[in-house]
Amino acid sequence: DVKVTQSSRYLVKRTGEKVFLECVQDMDHENMFWYRQDPGLGLRLIYFSYDVKMKEKGDIPEGYSVSREKKERFSLILESASTNQTSMYLCASSIPLNTEAFFGQGTRLTVV
Amino acid sequence: AQKVTQAQTEISVVEKEDVTLDCVYETRDTTYYLFWYKQPPSGELVFLIRRNSFDEQNEISGRYSWNFQKSTSSFNFTITASQVVDSAVYFCALSDYSSGGSYIPTFGRGTSLIVHP
Numbered sequence: 389d390v391k392v393t394q395s396s397r398y399l400v401k402r403t404g405e406k407v408f409l410e411c412v413q414d415m416d417h418e419n420m421f422w423y424r425q426d427p428g429l430g431l432r433l434i435y436f437s438y439d440v441k442m443k444e445k446g447d448i449p450e451g452y453s454v455s456r457e458k459k460e461r462f463s464l465i466l467e468s469a470s471t472n473q474t475s476m477y478l479c480a481s482s483i484p485l486n487t488e489a490f491f492g493q494g495t496r497l498t499v500v
Numbered sequence: 501a502q503k504v505t506q507a508q509t510e511i512s513v514v515e516k517e518d519v520t521l522d523c524v525y526e527t528r529d530t531t532y533y534l535f536w537y538k539q540p541p542s543g544e545l546v547f548l549i550r551r552n553s554f555d556e557q558n559e560i561s562g563r564y565s566w567n568f569q570k571s572t573s574s575f576n577f578t579i580t581a582s583q584v585v586d587s588a589v590y591f592c593a594l595s596d597y598s599s600g601g602s603y604i605p606t607f608g609r610g611t612s613l614i615v616h617p
Contacts, residue, residue, distance in 0.1 A: 421604070428509070430591065430609035446604075478545065488535060489605060491545040 391415070394479050394492035401499050407466040409495050411479030418484050420462035422446075422454065425476040425494070434477075437462055438484065469499045503527065504594045506608035513582055514616050521577045521611045523592030529553075532596035534568065534575045535605060539589040551575065582615045589613070 395410035413420065419438050423431040423446075433446030435454040443454050451473060455463045462481075466473055476496050480489040505524045513519050525534065536548040549559065551568050559566045563580045579586055589612045593605040 423607075428609060430506075431607040433604060433606075436604055476543070480545075484603075488547040488550050490547070491537075494543040496543075 392479055392481055392490050392492040394477075394495050396495050397493060399495055399497045401466075401469050401497065403470060403499055405466075405469045405499075407469045407497070407499075409464040409466075409477055409479075409497070411462045411464070411492055412460050413462075413481040413490070414460065415481060415490065416459065417481035417490075418459070419482045419489075420456065421480040421482075421489065422452075422462065422464045423478045423480065424448065425478055431478065434464065469497075471499050473497065474499045503596075503606045504592055504608035506590075506592055506611050508611045509609070510612040510614065512614045512616065515584060516581050517615075518578060518580050519582050519613065519615075521579075521590050521592075521613065523575045523577065523608060525573050525575065525592070525594045527573075527594060527596045529596040532594060533603070535593040535595070536566065536575075536577050537591045537593065537607075539591065539610070541588070545591065548577075579613075582613075584615050584617055587613060587615045 392413045401407050421436045422434040425431050432448050434452050435446050437443045437456045440459050453465045476494050478494050479492040482489040503526050532553045534551045537545045539545045556568050565578045567576045589610045591610045592608045595603045595605045
């Protein structure tokens with residue numbers, strides 16, 4: 389069974405903290421994505437990666453960075469968490485041939 | 501400009517009713533892909549269907565059916581005889597080459613479907 393696993397389901401962090409959200413996939417997929425989901429706004433792309441050490445900005449990269457040192461792992465980093473980054477974060481992976489993306493269960497991050 | 505529009509924010513029906521979720525998309529590419537995903541209360545998005553721009557055949561899978569019409573740039577999703585388990589947020593997505601130079605899916609804002617017993 390294919391799997392995308394996000395390290396935490398719920399996370400509470402303080403303003404100014406550095407936050408790491410981890411995502412691991414076991415399908416040998418080249419593409420990995422980080423989306424942010426907010427009520428009424430749907431899913432918005434933060435960053436994506438199409439290969440190890442490769443990354444591209446999505447629609448809302450400000451305040452975020454990413455790391456992909458191994459094919460199976462894609463990390464989202466909030467350099468200095470702020471309250472407006474309180475949101476649901478979804479990781480996904482896919483193969484490059486424009487097939488469907490497989491999603492993790494999401495991390496609900498609250499910044500206080 | 502929004503590339504995928506799901507105009508219905510929330511739909512509420514009673515069990516056994518049929519319901520159609522609308523999706524209108526915008527692209528200049530001739531090759532593109534459309535998707536529907538379901539997000540139950542547990543949070544994980546589940547893939548339902550993919551359709552490429554060259555295949556306008558409608559598809560039926562059990563109680564689910566999809567109507568793809570290039571002439572109106574729409575890819576609507578119908579659930580027949582809805583059930584409480586269909587309650588979820590449904591997302592339509594478009595993947596075309598103009599999405600930053602790669603085929604990256606762009607999602608609509610989602611339609612929340614509530615099916616009452």
